[in-house]
Amino acid sequence: MLTNRQLFLDHLAQTTDFPLMIEIVNAEGIYMYDPDGKAYIDLISGIGVSSVGHRHPRVVAAAKEQLDKYMHLMVYGEYVQSPQVKLAEAITKTLPDNLDAIYLVNSGSEAVEGALKLAKRYTGRPHILSAVNAYHGSSHGALSAGGNEIFKRNYRPLVPGHSHIPFNDMAALEQINNQTAAVILETVQGEAGIRVASQDYLSAVRKRCNDVGALLILDEIQAGFGRTGKFWAFEHYDVVPDIVVSAKGMGGGMPIGAFISSKAIMDVLKENPILGHITTFGGHPVSAAASLAALQVTIEEKLPEQVAEKAALFKQQLKHPKIKEIRNLGLMMAVAFESFEVLKPIIDRAIELGVVTDWFLFCDNAMRIAPPLTITPEEIKKACSLILQAIDEVTD
Structure with missing residues (x-):
């Protein structure tokens, strides 16, 4: 054998x-x-x-309890499922008031894909700006936003309209302009070897986005859910993003992710076309139940x-x-x-x-x-x- x-x-x-x-x-x-x-x-x-x-015993218990009720029922967004809505409510309580709409997906890469689509759809603009040595995932859109050519060159052509600026470089922020749909940054660059955004830099990015009407997406797939000493890493800064993406530690060991924004921004996915972002397994009830338990453990402990x-x-x-x-x-x-x-x-x-x-x-x-x-x-x-x-x- x-x-x-x-x-x-x-x-x-x-x-x-x-x-x-x-x-x-x-x-x-x-x-x-x-x-x-x-x-x-x-x-x-x-x-x-x-x-x-x-x-973790509470995560295991939550998953087992949900298994005894139901697993997959329907593609995301059609049925009212208790694990999803309770998790969404709990996540919004950890966030500023403008981040009150949660789209549950399967992974960090999918969360980034949804966030990039949302920014383009909301602004009507074609361009995405991200950082040199950023890592946002391995799917085509996420890889296009990634900032290391070694991991990209053999998969070109990638999604057009992406460009990259040095992280923590004030002068480069002039490249954010009226064609920029969004700037996507890791609050802490992970795969670059833990490069932490400075307060001045992140504040300047936020101001520049406001000035030109671009959205700020913060990727907290690695940094979120308590890893940095705050529930969200951007809480270390006087900065609030328009969209935040999460995954990894969010699930307590189960696969799940999310892109999160305001209701006003997120609602554009409902029309022209309807079903602007679709996922079959996003917010799977067992993963959502486990994620809620992990969130509660993180806060209560x-x-x-x-x-x-x-x-x-x-x-x-x-x-x-x-x-x-x-x-x-x-x-x-x-x-x-x-x-x-x-x-x-x-x-x-x-x-x-x-x-x-x-x-x-x-x-x-x-x-x-x-x-x-x-x-x-x-x-x-x-x-x-x-x-x-x-x-x-x-x-x-």
Whole structure:
């Protein structure tokens, strides 16, 4: 009989020639377990997904309870489904008053696609502006908004009307003009290696959008739902977007995303044409129920309020001559080394020692740290000790 590892290689489409190939049979809290019972500390939360930990009991209970009622009933937007409407209500309570209309989708990429379509439809304008080294997803529209040519060049032609400006560059904001439907930015650039927007920059983007009538879309697919120490990362700034997109940590481990705007803006999807954005599985009732539980856990367990202290502990513990810099906003962290050639053996050895980290798509000399927000101080110290051990063992 073929092993799961061989079946993985034989029948699942591969994304690289070097997958991690860790086989996991169970996960709980910050830990994942292989078939031999070896525990791995998950310091990347499945890339920002398991913010309340793997299989949080309230998330599991909510999903099971919904399974006993119904699963898919109808394409999104036709039937009144309790998990969807309760989740939408709960999300709006975390947001400014102008962000009161939630369109539930399946993923971050789809949320970005919906947001870009919405901006074009509302403004009647053709142009989208985004940032160099932005990552907004892998579908054609989201990839067009992405800002790294290496990941785009072999898929051209992409969606026309996209251009890119340097992140945190004030002078480049002059490119926002009366043909700009929207500026889409990550409040914290994730795959660029945790590049945090400055207060002055984000305020200037907001003002320029207001001046020319463009919409501001903030991508909080990685940064939202408590990751930075606020429920939404833009709460660190005196700036409110016209559209915000969310996914990843939103689902408590289940697939879900959303693009969120005002009723006035969102209503343009209802006509000319009707069904301006369609999704069959968006807001799936089981995912929506899990997402509501994850939101409630995040708020009721005061997870965002604990983030700053936990991030400070990581920075205190991770001191080593090989570590050149630590960039972060909350528990969205990049631990920078001299090069990928230095970093990769450290990551590999850390996995052998039982700690899973990663690097960034557009910043391969920095280690990604984005643990479940539920991680304890003792677990942080244990994980950091193993990372330091890995550094010592593989570097001179």
